[in-house]
Amino acid sequence: DAKTTQPNSMESNEEEPVHLPCNHSTISGTDYIHWYRQLPSQGPEYVIHGLTSNVNNRMASLAIAEDRKSSTLILHRATLRDAAVYYCILTGANSKLTFGKGITLSVRP
Amino acid sequence: DTAVSQTPKYLVTQMGNDKSIKCEQNLGHDTMYWYKQDSKKFLKIMFSYNNKELIINETVPNRFSPKSPDKAHLNLHINSLELGDSAVYFCASSFWATGYTFGSGTRLTVV
Helix, strand or coil: CCCCECCCEEEEECCCCEEEEEECCCCCCCCEEEEEEECCCCCCEEEEEECCCCEECCCCEEEECCCCCEEEEEECCCCHHHCEEEEEEEECCCCCCCCCCCEEEEEEC | CCCEEEECCEEEECCCCCEEEEEEECCCCCEEEEEEECCCCCEEEEEEEECCEEEEECCCCCCEEEEEEECCEEEEEECCCCHHHCEEEEEEEECCCCCEEECCCEEEEEC
């Protein structure tokens, strides 16, 4: 499986936008880019996924670089409830979800 | 309605015992999974079933035996529990090209 690289942690202020970067330079043409998050003491939760075009949903936006070697998860207005570990994951044809270390997002009131 | 439900939520047991964790999903998904999250918080896939057939077995000791009586259920039976089996176990289900839905986890403590 192609690997992703994320910073270990990031801090943000409440009600400000957050941009969480992810590098995936070895991505293949059929790999989807998924983002999940895990709030404290909960199971992982699907956030968003995309292939080539930018994607928006009620939780977040996903901006994918033109060469697909990086992507950014955008939380438009961070809330305290968004504090979590965010995982950027590539899935190939077998759709197996392999988690890395993720990025720990802290949100300051 | 809970989409993916696991029972029990907590399980404390002694070394050497045999225990089971049950998982049910009401999403109509074809594929179900078991993941293990250890004390360092790494999430690792253990098994995957598609329509009751095993498709992924990630080199898990054979003391762990998943069973899928139908595509809505995937149970995990663990024989001869060891201290190192202590972890949080998550069940999940998925449909192609959509997201995974995870259960809330079962915290297993082996003493």
